[in-house]
Amino acid sequence: MNEELHHADADELQDRLTEVQTLLARHKLVEDLVHRQEMPRNERHDLVEGLVHKQHLNELRHRLDKMHPADIAYILEALPLDERLVVWDLVKAERDGDILLEVSDAVRESLIANMDSHELVAVAESLDTDELADLAPDLPHDVIQGVFQSLSVEEREQLRAAMSYPEDSVGSIMDFDMVTVREDVTLEVVLRYLRLFDELPDHTDQLFVVDREEHLKGVLPLNRLLVSDPDTEVRALMQTDFIDLEPDDFAEEAAKAFERYDLVSAPVVDEEHKLIGRVTINTVVDFIREESEAEQLAQAGLKEEEDIFASVWDSVKNRWAWLAINLVTAFIASRVIGAFEGSIEKLVALAALMPIVAGIGGNSGNQTITMIVRAIAIGQVRHDAIRRLLRKELGVALINGVLWGGLLGIAACWMYGSISLGIVMTSAMTLNLLLAATAGVTIPLLRVRLGADPAVGSSVLITALTDSGGFFIFLGLATLFLL
Amino acid sequence: MNEELHHADADELQDRLTEVQTLLARHKLVEDLVHRQEMPRNERHDLVEGLVHKQHLNELRHRLDKMHPADIAYILEALPLDERLVVWDLVKAERDGDILLEVSDAVRESLIANMDSHELVAVAESLDTDELADLAPDLPHDVIQGVFQSLSVEEREQLRAAMSYPEDSVGSIMDFDMVTVREDVTLEVVLRYLRLFDELPDHTDQLFVVDREEHLKGVLPLNRLLVSDPDTEVRALMQTDFIDLEPDDFAEEAAKAFERYDLVSAPVVDEEHKLIGRVTINTVVDFIREESEAEQLAQAGLKEEEDIFASVWDSVKNRWAWLAINLVTAFIASRVIGAFEGSIEKLVALAALMPIVAGIGGNSGNQTITMIVRAIAIGQVRHDAIRRLLRKELGVALINGVLWGGLLGIAACWMYGSISLGIVMTSAMTLNLLLAATAGVTIPLLRVRLGADPAVGSSVLITALTDSGGFFIFLGLATLFLL
DSSP states (O other): OOTTSBOOOHHHHHHHHHHHHHHHHHHHHHHHHHHHOOSOOOHHHHHHHHHHHHHHHHHHHHHHHTBOHHHHHHHHHHSOHHHHHHHHHHSOGGGHHHHHHHSOHHHHHHHHTTSOHHHHHHHHHTSOHHHHHHHGGGSOHHHHHHHHHHSOHHHHHHHHHHHHSOTTBHHHHOBOOOOEEOTTSBHHHHHHHHTTSSSOOTTOOEEEEEOTTOBEEEEEEHHHHHHSOTTSBHHHHOBSOOOOBOTTSBHHHHHHHHHHHTOSEEEEEOTTOBEEEEEEHHHHHHHHHHHHHHHHHHHTTOSSOOOTTOOHHHHHHHHHHHHHHHHHHHHHHHHHHHHTHHHHHHOTHHHHHHHHHHHHHHHHHHHHHHHHHHHHHHTOOOGGGHHHHHHHHHHHHHHHIIIIIHHHHHHHHHHHOOHHHHHHHHHHHHHHHHHHHHHHHHHHHHHHHTTOOSSTTHHHHHHHHHHHHHHHHHHHHHHHHHO | OOTTSBOOOHHHHHHHHHHHHHHHHHHHHHHHHHHHOOSOOOHHHHHHHHHHHHHHHHHHHHHHHTBOHHHHHHHHHHSOHHHHHHHHHHSOGGGHHHHHHHSOHHHHHHHHTTSOHHHHHHHHHTSOHHHHHHHGGGSOHHHHHHHHHHSOHHHHHHHHHHHHSOTTBHHHHOBOOOOEEOTTSBHHHHHHHHTTSSSOOTTOOEEEEEOTTOBEEEEEEHHHHHHSOTTSBHHHHOBSOOOOBOTTSBHHHHHHHHHHHTOSEEEEEOTTOBEEEEEEHHHHHHHHHHHHHHHHHHHTTOSSOOOTTOOHHHHHHHHHHHHHHHHHHHHHHHHHHHHTHHHHHHOTHHHHHHHHHHHHHHHHHHHHHHHHHHHHHTTOOOGGGHHHHHHHHHHHHHHHIIIIIHHHHHHHHHHHOOHHHHHHHHHHHHHHHHHHHHHHHHHHHHHHHTTOOSSTTHHHHHHHHHHHHHHHHHHHHHHHHTO
8 A cells, every 4th residue: 555655635635746846847938948949059958958848847756755646637737738647757666556546537548549559558457357347448459458467267267357347336336355254263363364364455344244155144244343342253243234336326326325324344245145356435425526526518519528628629529519509409499589570679678687587487487396306316206206396486486486586577568668568577477487487396297207318408408498488578578478 | 232123134124124114094083083083982992992002102112122223314304293202102112222323313303302301311321422412402401401401521521512512523422432452461461441331432443542641652553453462562563654643634634544544543632642432433424424514405495305294485595695695696697687778679580589598508607616616625636726627627618618608509590580599599608618617717716715614605606696697798799790
């Protein structure tokens, strides 16, 4: 383990980053000086600069050697590509694997793109099979092939299994580092057995009790092991009620079980209840964080996390889909307005007021849909709750419509001196809020029934509906009653 | 601990919920029958129904007894208020505390509102001081006073300390359940000492090594303890480089350290480096989940998590602030349009096209700001990166403007037969995207410099700007060049 590596708190980590950046800046300054001298150079001068240059890099290397892989990953992510590669070259080769596992996908790609096959094979061979499975999708095919040859039969099997599970499954987040014991031995024997290890796998909070065929019989928490009489048999002490995961379970379900029962590790078994791996809390935490980030990014229409120093072109590619969708929905809304151009020509105030109706509807609809999607995700909404929820949301919409719509109606009436315009404004607001509430409840529930993820694009859908709907309702009412 | 309690996986938990709901429905059916019979009733019939009634509740109680507090919390959250209270009454009083700690804030309030002081004091007395501190803000003052009297001096001190830390500090998520050892004893002694415990505190993955004055000297991971020779001294084995938190640190920073270094527990020390508590991964996971949920809710303008069965009025209160803000920004945008009413009257096509310009600008700006806010949150953006980021975002905006703006320009030209209208459309789109990019980069960085949280309301701000800005640019250009 990285015992000698320094653990930095948040401020220290910032200081580290600043140090690295300062050293890089100095290094660059010297390089620039060297390159700028296009006249035939004084040899001695050159030599001195070469030394200064080297000195900065040596100091940097020295600092990096003492840092934790996660901290180096953090620094690599914070640097633009050219500086990132300078730092990457200074990191000791045997640590490359650990660091590649820690950096974000975008940064990982940029690092791998600058390594040759030889280096990559060395990196891959330094990893456990479950880690290798995480990295494999980013590695060139020939590297994977090369590594595969070097694995034992058991490891090949593990790697093949780990890579075969879909990204959001328990199989994709499990590892194979477990300590197993038999149920017919005493704790004394277990304690002696543990002393044979150089170290226990990280996050070993319990031992797995299995029979000869690897069937999981129970779990033995270390906390129990430590407080109990060494003469006790494992059988008498092990817990037989525990969460066992299966590799095809959703990782999200596993994460929820970890949260509910405050787990540190959980066994993974196959359909015959044989122990095949385990999931640990650190992977679960990473999974939770990634999920919530992916959601946040998706909400803004970003396909994936962007390396903030990505090229303009990569960014355009990452963002275009969302803009295209919004262009289509905006175009439809624009055509709805286009249908009422005659009315707007006669009463131009409509043009100024219509975005308010559409906008507030969109906001209110987003509030409803966010709440319903969350409740569905937690599993707390049953299909028969739809009527109750709809009644509540319609109630909220009605109050908001009368309240805020009334306020705006008065404002419209005051600005344009037309009471009937005010009444149309209030009615349109209320109707659009009712539309937003109905859609906010039914869209996600309908999508669940159709087997779709209720969260994906829900905000786009409801905004599109309340925009076009809002324009249609407001301009329609105006055309009917004002012209 | 809850050894005999069943741990349910996701499907089982859903089954549990359905069972409870079925039993509640039967119970209700019988109750309705009893109440509906307004005629003088047959005594015997009444008795039978009373028994059936009781039987369902007994069965329900029996089921609940076997369930984990977290699972009962889940079920309580999924039930409407009346059914929720029926279930709550059936839960054994000594488990009330654990369950209250697990339910969401809104549901907790609804449960506490229906308990009397006597029950609440009993609940409070069953909790550890750190748990009590979490619950205290929701308890009536007289209950707190009552409990306070019953605590030992040390516990009072702990409770006072725990309640004094702000909500997002390490102090607010720490507990006081630690096992400490001295550095001058052997592992053999430590192992014997541990056997004196009935059980170790949850999430004990390391022992804390302190001197006589409680100064923290090091940590002794159980994994090391278990694999080492019992004759070794603690001093020789303990780690001296470890993360130590202070109660005033931000909980968010602690959470990041847990993620970076894959921690299960971390010590909390005071300014004299005396050990005062610890933070464990389960609290950190809860914190991470709550943070990401609060963010998600805030993005939709929901002040806090809503009990999905909350009253209409509670929901209105939870949501009004956001709607009010949006009303103001929509009103401003509307006034921008109002200023150009003369132009719209002359060329009504402008009314139909202007929402497209505003909408796409808003979407693009939200993409930029989401990325920048995230990068700031991770600490990867320095002030001097602003120029580089701005250049990139402006590049993206220019490409998107020419591409999508060009497409829309062609569409506008084709629909309204005016090449100059198309050119104005394309130019306005491009300019608004450039405005969105500039604001998307500068708003969050400016807010950081002013000491504000860059995330709060960033989406509202940028949308307001691109709406009003989009209308102004498009209508302004049209007025200048088309009329």
